[in-house]
Amino acid sequence: xxxxxxxxxxxxxxxxxxxxxxxxxxxxxxxxxxxxxxxxxxxxxxxxxxxxxxxxxxxxxxxxxxxxxxxxxxxxxxxxxxxxxxxxxxxxxxxxxxxxxxxxxxxxxxxxxxxxxxxxxxxxxxxxxxxxxxxxxxxxxxxxxxxxxxxxxxxxxxxxxxxxxxxxxxxxxxxxxxxxxxxxxxxxxxxxxxxxxxxxxxxxxxxxxxxxxxxxxxxxxxxxxxxxxxxxxxxxxxxxxxxxxxxxxxxxxxxxxxxxxxxxxxxxxxxxxxxxxxxxxxxxxxxxxxxxxxxxxxxxxxxxxxxxxxxxxxxxxxxxxxxxxxxxxxxxxxxxxxxxxxxxxxxxxxxxxxxxxxx
Numbered sequence: 305x306x307x308x309x310x311x312x313x314x315x316x317x318x319x320x321x322x323x324x325x326x327x328x329x330x331x332x333x334x335x336x337x338x339x340x341x342x343x344x345x346x347x348x349x350x351x352x353x354x355x356x357x358x359x360x361x362x363x364x365x366x367x368x369x370x371x372x373x374x375x376x377x378x379x380x381x382x383x384x385x386x387x388x389x390x391x392x393x394x395x396x397x398x399x400x401x402x403x404x405x406x407x408x409x410x411x412x413x414x415x416x417x418x419x420x421x422x423x424x425x426x427x428x429x430x431x432x433x434x435x436x437x438x439x440x441x442x443x444x445x446x447x448x449x450x451x452x453x454x455x456x457x458x459x460x461x462x463x464x465x466x467x468x469x470x471x472x473x474x475x476x477x478x479x480x481x482x483x484x485x486x487x488x489x490x491x492x493x494x495x496x497x498x499x500x501x502x503x504x505x506x507x508x509x510x511x512x513x514x515x516x517x518x519x520x521x522x523x524x525x526x527x528x529x530x531x532x533x534x535x536x537x538x539x540x541x542x543x544x545x546x547x548x549x550x551x552x553x554x555x556x557x558x559x560x561x562x563x564x565x566x567x568x569x570x571x572x573x574x575x576x577x578x579x580x581x582x583x584x585x586x587x588x589x590x591x592x593x594x595x596x597x598x599x600x601x602x603x604x605x606x607x608x609x610x611x612x613x614x615x616x617x618x619x620x621x622x623x624x625x626x627x628x629x630x631x632x633x634x635x636x637x638x639x640x641x642x643x644x645x646x647x648x649x650x651x652x653x654x655x656x657x658x659x660x661x662x663x
Contacts, residue, residue, distance in 0.1 A: 309652065310370075312423070313644040314361065314380040316415040318492065318550065319344070321357050324641040325370055333368045334641065337361070349409045351418065358419050377652060378424050379644040380416020382436025383408045384459060384511065390439045390466060390503075391659045392647040395421040395431040399661040410549070411511065413437055432658065434647030435463040437511070441503035446598065458504070459511040460495035461610070467643035468609045468635050469499045475633070476605055484604050486595045486630070488588055488622070490612035491638070492561065494518040496588065498595040506598040508591060513548045516587035519561035519612070522552035523587060554580055563615055585621035592626045603630035610638060 308327055315322040325333040337360045347353045365372060382393070385402040393399065400421045403414040417433045424431035439462035447455040465487045472487075473480040481502035488496045494517075495510035508515025508524075517523035525548075534544055555561040557580045558569075570578045596603055606626060608619050613636040623632045651658045 308374075309377075310375050311645050311648055312365075312375045312378045312420075313641045314378070314416045314419055315640050315644065316357060316381060316412040316419075318412050321360065321415075322641055323361055323364060324645070325365070325368075325375070326641075326645045332370060333364065335364050337364060350412050350414060351404050351409050353412075354415060354418055354422075357415055358422070361419065372423070372427065375423075375427060375429065377429055377648055378420040378427075378431045379648045380418075380420040380431065380433055381413040381463065381640070381644070382417050382433030382438070383411050383414025385414075385436065385438055385661070386663050387438050387440035387458060388436065388661065389659070390435055390441060390462065392432050392434045392651050392656065393436070393661050394658045395424070395433060396661055398663045399433070402661075402663055410545070411437070430658075432648050432651070434644050435466055437462055439466075439504065441505065442507070443505045446506040456514070457509045457512065458507055459509050460497055460504070460507045461489035461491065461493070461510065461638075462504070463640050463643050464609060464638040465489050465495065465497050465504065465507075466499075467639060467646075468607050469497075471635065472605050472607050472633055478604065484599050484602050485607065486592055486599070486603055486605075487607045487609065488592060489638075490518075490588065490608060490610035490618070492518060492520045492611075494521070494523070494588060494591075494610075494612075496591040496595055498598040500599060506595060511549060515591050517553040517584060519554045519563065520550050520552065522548045554584060563612055563618065567615065567617060581618065582621060585618055586625070589622050589625035592622070592629070596626075596629050606630050606632045607635055608632060609635040611636075613637070 311326045313324045319339050321337045323335055324331055383403050384407040395417050402408050403417045408414045420431035437459050440458040442458045449456060469485050469487050470480045472485055473483045485499040493510040495507055497504045497507035513522050514524050558566055558577055566577045566581060612618050613634055619634055650656045
């Protein structure tokens with residue numbers, strides 16, 4: 305056992321944590337730990353959930369008879385820290401600090417690096433993150449807005465989007481570094497990215513209200529309406545953030561962020577539910593069209609991925625509007641645990657060097 309390379313991968317979401325233990329080409333453990341509202345309601349922020357989530361991970365390893373001491377490296381999702389280039393990063397003290405302070409506390413993805421760092425310290429092994437949500441490869445022209453001092457940000461589903469882009473490139477018999485692709489990650493948040501030469505040259509800010517509305521996020525809003533909302537006296541600054549990031553979109557319209565539930569209601573005659581789903585697909589299609597323009601109209605493939613891509617109804621609504629641009633490929637769900645492991649294996653097998661987060 306001591307000579308085998310076991311990697312623990314941790315991928316936290318807002319109401320779940322996906323974990324996996326990978327060894328020599330196979331998974332010893334893959335599990336999604338789900339939390340009830342009662343498990344989370346008393347925590348003031350994401351970081352306060354750390355010990356609770358960590359205990360669930362340790363219990364899962366114990367149930368599968370995987371000694372913690374047998375783990376040789378840990379990799380987790382990375383949260384909203386300072387912008388970085390794509391790659392695999394050691395979780396150093398600076399990165400740990402930024403994951404546990406400021407914007408890092410706003411999204412559950414930070415807990416991957418936080419828990420990994422603490423377990424790594426206990427075990428005397430390295431902890432890593434791979435392609436965190438703040439990967440920034442945007443071209444300068446894509447960042448300019450009409451208000452000087454406010455720039456568009458690159459915050460998106462970088463891990464899965466780049467993983468899927470590499471898979472699609474292989475399918476097209478192309479090197480990712482020579483491909484022109486669009487990837488629409490369709491999950492609780494939605495990000496649509498333009499991939500050129502192995503870099504994401506443009507993408508909507510999926511975290512802070514840009515692009516399509518999603519099952520739980522507001523997407524782009526009319527500025528005047530948002531300004532009125534902010535100064536209405538009905539919300540604090542933090543409440544507006546929460547509204548935009550996790551309490552709007554399909555959830556606000558229909559009382560659920562479960563697309564399967566909504567589709568069942570539509571089949572039973574819910575006309576408003578039908579309108580909301582079609583509007584969400586319409587906005588995804590428009591965002592794909594924007595990325596076609598970013599790639600100067602030359603697109604080799606469009607990938608639809610994430611949880612919503614399991615819905616044939618939803619993907620068909622998008623496909624019929626965009627398939628004239630390029631062939632549409634469906635990759636339902638996400639394989640982020642494998643993407644995390646592959647990023648670490650590149651380092652451990654000396655194919656690339658781990659990058660240092662400087663903040």
